[in-house]
Amino acid sequence: MKFVDEYRDASAAHRYAEAIARIATRPWVIMEICGGQTHSILRHGIDRMLPTGVSLLHGPGCPVCVTPAEIIDAAIGIAGEPGVIFCSFGDMLRVPGEGGSLLAAKARGADVRIVYSPLDAVTIARANPRRQVVFFAIGFETTAPTTAMAVAQAAREDLGNFSLLVSHVLVPPAIEALLAAPDNTVQGFLAAGHVCTVMGVEAYAPLARRFGVPIVVTGFEPVDLLQGLHLCIRQLEEGRAEVENQYSRSVRAEGNQVARQLIRKVFEIRTQRWRGIGEIAASGLGLAPAYARYDALARFGRVIRPSAAEGECISGVILRGLKKPGDCPAFGTRCTPEHPLGATMVSSEGACAAYYRYRRLGTSPVAAALAEEIRR
C-alpha cells in the first residue's frame, strides 16, 4: 500500500536506528507531541530500537485526553436534553467526566451518535429540522478546519437547529507551557506532522530559538519517527536548535492557507483548560462573535465550572512527560481501559492505554519475559 509500506520497511527502520546509535554520544530526552506518534512508537517498539541513553517522553497530544472533565459533563447534560441528537467522534464516548461517560448516557437513552466528520452532523441537522443537533468539537489544529467548515455551512444554510460544544486546543502554546515549566526535562521535540500540515511550521521557530530546543516536524510511521529522531539527535549533538521538517511529503512551510483562513474566520483564540495540566493562555479556540449563535453552551444555558475533585490519577504528570505510565501505582491494577481512572487510559491515543495495550510495565513478569524474548 503506497505511503504506508515504504514507511514500515524493516530494513529502512533498522538503518535509521543504527545511524542514531552511531551519532548519539550522550543521553538525550526527546518528547513526541502527538498521541498518534506515541501509539506508533509503542506498537512498533521504536523506543527499544534506540540507544539506552535516549529516552522518549510522551506529550499531551491526545485531544481526547486533554478535554476537561467539566466539558464532558456539559456534553452529557446537553445530550440528555429532550429532542437533542448529540454527535461526537467515536473515541470521545468512553471518556468519563464526573457524571459518567457519553456511552453510559447513550445506554440510558440519550441519542448519541458517532460521526466521522462535523459535516455529517450538519447533514443530520438538515435531515431532522425538529431536533436540536449538537456536535462535540474537540481536537487540535487538525480537526479545527472541518469544524470551521461545518459552522460556515450551517451559517450559509441558516440552520437554526445546529450548534457546537467547542473544546479545540492548539499545540504551540502547549509546547511553550511545557518548556517554561521549572521542572521541564525535555531537550528536543518531535512536532506533530498533521498539525503542521494545516498550520505550517512558522510558530515553532521562535520556540526553538527562545528555549534552545530542536523541533523536528515528524510523521507517524516507524521510518518517519526514526528519521525524525535521527534529525533531532543530530541537532542536539551538534548543539543546534532549529526547526526541521521530516514530514515534507505532507507539510509545507506555510501550511494549508485555505484551512488557516477558515479557522481565523470562524474561531477566536482563548484561554483553555487542559485536563490534568491546567489553564494555558491562548491555547484554545472558541467561536468568534459572528458565529456565537452556534455555541451550544449558550443555547442550552450551561455554564462551565472547573472541576475541583481530585483523584489518584497522575495523568497530568504523564501528559507533561515527567513520569511514565508504569510509574503510577494504579496502572494496570486499579486503572485499566475497562475501569479507567484517567483519560490517558481511555483514549486509544492516550499514553497509558498504549502502554497497557502494548504491555510495558517495567517490573512485571510479562515485561521480564518480553525482555527475554527480545534478547533471543
Next chain:
Amino acid sequence: MSDRASFAPVCPMPADAAEEIQLAHGGGGGMTQRLIEEIFRPAFAASPGELVHDGAVLELGGARIAFTTDSYVVRPLFFPGGDIGSLAVNGTVNDLAMCGAQPLYLSLGLVLEEGLPIELLRRVVASVRCAADAAGVRVVTGDTKVVERGKGDGVYVNTAGVGLVVARRPVAPAEVRPGDVVLLSGDVGRHGVAIMSVREGLQFESAIESDCAPLAGLVLAMIEAGVELHCLRDLTRGGLATALIEIAEAGKVDIRVSEAAVAVSDPVRGACEILGLDPLYVANEGRCIAFVAPEQAERALAIMRRHPLGAGAAAIGTVEPGTGMGVVLRGLLGGSRVLDMLSGEQLPRIC
C-alpha cells in the same frame, strides 16, 4: 503563560461502573467475558470447562452431538457479500464446524418489526434457504414473533443448530499443546470493514465484501484426511486477536504469532488506516484458525489451500508452554508485544 498554581497536575476521574447494559457487553471482548463470568456461569453452575466455546458437545444415545445457538442483529440487513439470512446460517454452521462436527439441522427464529415489507422478509428467507443448501444443512423448525414498530430493527434472526461430531478426538482449547502450529484460513477483517463501510456511508475505491461463508466443508476435508485438529475457532466478533487470546487463556498456553504472516487485503488495510481500527480485532464471518500438531501442519495447510475458502491459508504462529503471557505478536519491525483483549468495541479514532 499560566502561573504555576494553575499548572497543577490533577486529573479527577471516577471509575465508570457501567450499571447498565452497553453495546460493548455484546461486543465479544472483555465486557462480554465479564457477563459470562459474573452472571451466566454462576446462574447455570457451569464448570470452567463449560460455556467457553461457542458450541456444546453432548453425548446423546451413543452419538456425539454438537449443539449451538446464535442471534443476529446486523444492521444494515443487506450488505456487500451477504445479508442477515446468509449470516444467520453461516454463523451457526461455523460454530458447529468449530466443534469438529458435520452441521445437519437448524432452527430459524424470527423477530419481525411491525411494518416490515413482506417482500423484504421473502428476500431474507430466500437467502436463508440458499445459504442452507450451500452449507448442506436443513431448516427443520422455526418460530415467528412480531414486535411493535420502533421496537426492533426490521428483522432479528436466531438460529440454533445441531450436528454430528465427526472428529475422533475432542476439539477444544484444552487440547492445544506446546509445539502446535496455528493455521489461519485466509485474510482477515473483511466482514467488519464491509459492514462499517455501508453503515457509515464510507465509500472506498473498490467495494469491500464480507467474507461470510460456511466453513464446515473446509474443516471436514481436514478431518476426513486424518488431520487431528486440536482446536478450531471462527474469527467473529473481536477478530483474530480475541480468538487467540481466548484460546491461550482457556488452554493455559502461550501463542506466538507473526504479524507479517497474517494476510490483510489492501482495501481492508486502507479502510482500517483511515478509521483507526486494528484489522486483527475486526470481525470475520468466513475465516477460522486451526491448531494442529507440527508433524501434521504441512498437510493440513495443503488441504486448506486446496479448498476454495482456504486458498489464502497460512501458518501464522506456534504454541508454547504457558507462562501467563498469552498471545505475543512479533511485529513487522521485529519487536514483540503482548496482544490484549479489547475492553469494549473498537471505536474509530479522532485523527
